[in-house]
Structure formats: structure tokens, C-alpha cells
Amino acid sequence: MRQLLVQVPQGCGTTVLKIASACKGTNLAQVQATTAEQPLDLVWINVSNGKVEELLAKLQDLPDLRVTLLPIGVMALHPPAEAAAEQVTNVEERSPIEIFLSGLQSTGSWRGFLSYARSRG
Numbered sequence: 001m002r003q004l005l006v007q008v009p010q011g012c013g014t015t016v017l018k019i020a021s022a023c024k025g026t027n028l029a030q031v032q033a034t035t036a037e038q039p040l041d042l043v044w045i046n047v048s049n050g051k052v053e054e055l056l057a058k059l060q061d062l063p064d065l066r067v068t069l070l071p072i073g074v075m076a077l078h079p080p081a082e083a084a085a086e087q088v089t090n091v092e093e094r095s096p097i098e099i100f101l102s103g104l105q106s107t108g109s110w111r112g113f114l115s116y117a118r119s120r121g
Contacts, residue, residue, distance in 0.1 A: 002046070
């Protein structure tokens, strides 16, 4: 399960919540915030790894959309307490978009790594 923080102009948070619910998001929360430029809605979403791409595709047409994807697993728990073991053992592969973005991010570190390795060899 992955956690996403979605920023949209104030008034669009309800739309984000509806989309997240349609993607079977859990432990959803919305708060209002303000930046120097404008008021916003911040929405926290916990969603199955397999639904990350679907969620992003459905959100992409919202105005001034900003998304932070936490590249670590989260454990979104909810009652009853007896179900906790089942909730945290539902392990999934990373989403394709996460694998792609991680690859792009790591590419930037190759030049430094190769320079370091070359100086040691």
C-alpha cells in the first residue's frame, strides 16, 4: 500500500476524495491549507499498489494538481483489531509507475557512482 499527498485548489478536494474512494483508497483525509499563492485542499490517500496508476490517471485532469508519492509501504489499519494481521500481510509488488520513477531517480546517481568506482580502480 502506498500513501499519496494530493494538493489541489480549494474546492477540488471533494473530487479527489471521490476518485480515491472509487480506487478503493482507505484512511482518506482532507484538510484546507494556504500557500503564499492560493488556498488549497490537501488530501491524504492510502491506496493499493495496484491502484496507484489508475488513481493518478483519474486525477491528472484536475487543475493545478500536485502529488507526492511516498515510495515506501504504509500500513493503513482499521477496526476490528482482530483483522490487523490480515491487513498488514496483504503484500503487493510495487506499481509500474513507481518502478519507472525510481529508475529515473537512480539514473542521476550513476554518474557519481561510476566516477567514484573509477577513482578506486
